[in-house]
Amino acid sequence: MKSKVTAQDVAKLANMSQSAVSRTFTPGASVSEDTRARVMIAAKSLGYRPNAMARSLITRRSHIIALVMGYLENQFYPLVIEKLSQKLQKQGYHVLMFISDGDETDGVLDEILQYQIDGIVMASAMLSPDLARQCADSGVSVVLFNRVPDTSALARHSTSSVTSDNREGGRLAAQLLLARGHKHIAYIAGLEKSSTNLERERGFNEVIADAGATVFRRGMGHYSFERARDAARAMFAGVPAAKRPDAVFVANDHMAIAVMDVLRHELDLRVPEDVSVVGFDDVPQAAWESYRLTTVVQEVDPMVDATVELLHEQMQDGALPRNVVIPCRMVERSSVRALRKRASTRS
Amino acid sequence: MKSKVTAQDVAKLANMSQSAVSRTFTPGASVSEDTRARVMIAAKSLGYRPNAMARSLITRRSHIIALVMGYLENQFYPLVIEKLSQKLQKQGYHVLMFISDGDETDGVLDEILQYQIDGIVMASAMLSPDLARQCADSGVSVVLFNRVPDTSALARHSTSSVTSDNREGGRLAAQLLLARGHKHIAYIAGLEKSSTNLERERGFNEVIADAGATVFRRGMGHYSFERARDAARAMFAGVPAAKRPDAVFVANDHMAIAVMDVLRHELDLRVPEDVSVVGFDDVPQAAWESYRLTTVVQEVDPMVDATVELLHEQMQDGALPRNVVIPCRMVERSSVRALRKRASTRS
DNA sequence: TTGAAAGCGATACCAC
DNA sequence: GTGGTATCGCTTTCAA
Numbered sequence: 001m002k003s004k005v006t007a008q009d010v011a012k013l014a015n016m017s018q019s020a021v022s023r024t025f026t027p028g029a030s031v032s033e034d035t036r037a038r039v040m041i042a043a044k045s046l047g048y049r050p051n052a053m054a055r056s057l058i059t060r061r062s063h064i065i066a067l068v069m070g071y072l073e074n075q076f077y078p079l080v081i082e083k084l085s086q087k088l089q090k091q092g093y094h095v096l097m098f099i100s101d102g103d104e105t106d107g108v109l110d111e112i113l114q115y116q117i118d119g120i121v122m123a124s125a126m127l128s129p130d131l132a133r134q135c136a137d138s139g140v141s142v143v144l145f146n147r148v149p150d151t152s153a154l155a156r157h158s159t160s161s162v163t164s165d166n167r168e169g170g171r172l173a174a175q176l177l178l179a180r181g182h183k184h185i186a187y188i189a190g191l192e193k194s195s196t197n198l199e200r201e202r203g204f205n206e207v208i209a210d211a212g213a214t215v216f217r218r219g220m221g222h223y224s225f226e227r228a229r230d231a232a233r234a235m236f237a238g239v240p241a242a243k244r245p246d247a248v249f250v251a252n253d254h255m256a257i258a259v260m261d262v263l264r265h266e267l268d269l270r271v272p273e274d275v276s277v278v279g280f281d282d283v284p285q286a287a288w289e290s291y292r293l294t295t296v297v298q299e300v301d302p303m304v305d306a307t308v309e310l311l312h313e314q315m316q317d318g319a320l321p322r323n324v325v326i327p328c329r330m331v332e333r334s335s336v337r338a339l340r341k342r343a344s345t346r347s
Numbered sequence: 348m349k350s351k352v353t354a355q356d357v358a359k360l361a362n363m364s365q366s367a368v369s370r371t372f373t374p375g376a377s378v379s380e381d382t383r384a385r386v387m388i389a390a391k392s393l394g395y396r397p398n399a400m401a402r403s404l405i406t407r408r409s410h411i412i413a414l415v416m417g418y419l420e421n422q423f424y425p426l427v428i429e430k431l432s433q434k435l436q437k438q439g440y441h442v443l444m445f446i447s448d449g450d451e452t453d454g455v456l457d458e459i460l461q462y463q464i465d466g467i468v469m470a471s472a473m474l475s476p477d478l479a480r481q482c483a484d485s486g487v488s489v490v491l492f493n494r495v496p497d498t499s500a501l502a503r504h505s506t507s508s509v510t511s512d513n514r515e516g517g518r519l520a521a522q523l524l525l526a527r528g529h530k531h532i533a534y535i536a537g538l539e540k541s542s543t544n545l546e547r548e549r550g551f552n553e554v555i556a557d558a559g560a561t562v563f564r565r566g567m568g569h570y571s572f573e574r575a576r577d578a579a580r581a582m583f584a585g586v587p588a589a590k591r592p593d594a595v596f597v598a599n600d601h602m603a604i605a606v607m608d609v610l611r612h613e614l615d616l617r618v619p620e621d622v623s624v625v626g627f628d629d630v631p632q633a634a635w636e637s638y639r640l641t642t643v644v645q646e647v648d649p650m651v652d653a654t655v656e657l658l659h660e661q662m663q664d665g666a667l668p669r670n671v672v673i674p675c676r677m678v679e680r681s682s683v684r685a686l687r688k689r690a691s692t693r694s
Numbered sequence: 695t696t697g698a699a700a701g702c703g704a705t706a707c708c709a710c
Numbered sequence: 711g712t713g714g715t716a717t718c719g720c721t722t723t724c725a726a
Contacts, residue, residue, distance in 0.1 A: 078425035
């Protein structure tokens with residue numbers, strides 16, 4: 001007994017043509033108040049709902065946007081789902097979720113395209129050039145989220161993207177640590193080849209180099225909690241104090257928390273008193289806030305706004321792809337204990 | 348230039364009827380190997396993809412499941428999105444996201460139903476009885492996730508649900524704290540009227556009462572990070588040691604972390620040495636693990652499996668609604684420091 | 695096995 | 711403004 005009520009039924013009950021029913025449910029169509037009212041009454045009494053499938057079959061717009069995500073271990077993405085969903089919902093669009101971690105992306109995209117979706121937000125993996133073309137051919141607009149198009153100039157000019165200013169974020173981190181007077185600054189990297197890691201490290205290195213310093217040590221965390229712990233242990237455990245870093249920039253918060261955990265709970269070091277740690281925002285605020293983690297914050301809202309805007313741009317053909325970069329900002333968090341200490345020193 | 352390639356085009360190129368094309372793409376239809384091959388070649392060369400909208404218009408099955416979620420602050424839900432999406436994807440279904448925090452749910456559901464979806468997973472808010480009926484009428488199956496149907500017997504027998512065994516989880520928490528020898532056990536509640544909070548507290552109280560004890564103090568956290576901090580401060584800050592709880596059961600992990608944060612960083616208390624804290628799993632493992640938080644773990648996988656199973660059951664009419672309850676388990680986490688201490692005491 | 699034709703439920707374009 | 715009619719791309723009888 002699937003939703004049998006059709007526009008036809010409503011029309012019959014209201015003594016109107018089916019067209020009248022259609023117009024009543026089409027915002028900004030020309031219907032007299034009188035007919036609209038009669039139709040609405042009939043519709044309500046039957047529990048009529050226009051069939052979105054039938055509609056998009058003819059309008060060629062499904063009002064559905066596909067969101068492709070990798071495994072959501074990275075706590076930054078749920079936030080994106082939420083904001084993006086909400087924002088699109090307000091504009092009459094809806095989000096179809098696709099989980100895929102890269103390899104099978106092509107197969108997944110194949111499914112996606114069957115749904116006649118209006119656009120794709122790729123927040124995981126990359127789009128193979130071949131598929132990018134297919135999307136263009138099918139008229140679906142694509143926006144890369146938090147990743148950058150293939151390095152080829154071709155790709156760069158054929159796919160839109162939104163990223164935060166990872167390079168500048170890396171610079172901010174280095175500047176803060178230098179300003180704090182640290183001399184032995186370490187870096188713990190994320191996935192080596194990811195654009196986020198590359199850009200963050202690049203900016204970081206630039207500033208360190210400009211200051212005439214060098215990165216004291218470099219660990220590899222691969223954006224994994226456990227591997228970041230290992231990296232921290234390798235840097236600190238059983239190492240004489242003189243050979244330890246006095247500051248660490250960690251490529252994302254997820255790992256930064258793992259690092260702080262090792263420092264505080266395994267090695268009884270105080271953060272930030274003994275060691276400065278700076279992360280890069282990818283977990284919800286409550287998490288890093290409770291850790292008193294100083295972090296480079298990515299502005300999710302502007303990123304999502306830009307994504308939606310690009311989506312719309314692309315949907316009307318003629319628009320050229322753009323790569324939008326959203327600024328980051330630094331948020332310092334001293335531990336409450338440190339604040340107290342500072343206060344008592346002053347008095 | 349929206350995906351113009353239709354079955355018609357393929358048919359023409361392959362010198363076959365459109366029906367042949369349709370059959371080729373319909374698993375288990377009767378087509379000869381010969382024609383199937385010819386069609387496939389033509390299809391591939393044109394980049395043909397069957398139009399899912401047109402298909403579901405006639406089959407009356409969209410293979411889309413709506414997932415209704417509240418704001419995702421609760422870190423438990425992203426995990427659900429991921430697992431559910433993945434599982435459904437494997438079965439040829441896809442997840443359409445709806446963010447809604449309760450009040451506007453009715454309007455949201457109205458939109459949902461236009462998409463001719465096959466089922467709804469409600470992981471936020473409740474379904475008004477009226478809408479429940481509408482869903483039933485439209486033939487969409489509904490499963491409540493992590494919440495229980497309205498208390499009326501009617502609702503209970505007309506809507507399926509999946510929850511973890513919150514009551515038993517509450518009992519486990521109480522049993523552990525009693526076993527550890529605590530005499531002053533406090534509770535910090537979540538949202539007062541939510542079924543999760545009610546059940547957890549109920550089980551907890553039962554065991555405390557059975558032991559001839561009483562709950563030492565009760566705080567209200569409303570499942571909010573900040574309010575949980577306040578509750579912890581109210582219980583511990585400026586309170587003489589003798590009047591402090593020596594153990595706290597917190598209604599979820601999100602709040603438990605806030606509580607531990609206050610205890611450790613504001614009050615310099617050690618957890619679990621000075622105060623035992625037990626949470627209830629609602630954040631990813633990495634989070635509570637790094638806090639050395641002892642917690643009652645909800646088994647996401649079985650919950651998701653049950654959800655999908657119920658969905659399928661409901662989709663074939665005749666199946667009666669069921670309320671599935673998944674067991675919880677306790678995971679103890681001592682701090683590494685405590686482990687070291689224990690080890691050295693022994694030797 | 696195969697092709698022709700009848701819908702599925704709406705919108706769009708047309709005269710009126 | 712309003713009602714008829716072709717059409718969107720496919721699945722589904724039903725003959726052949």
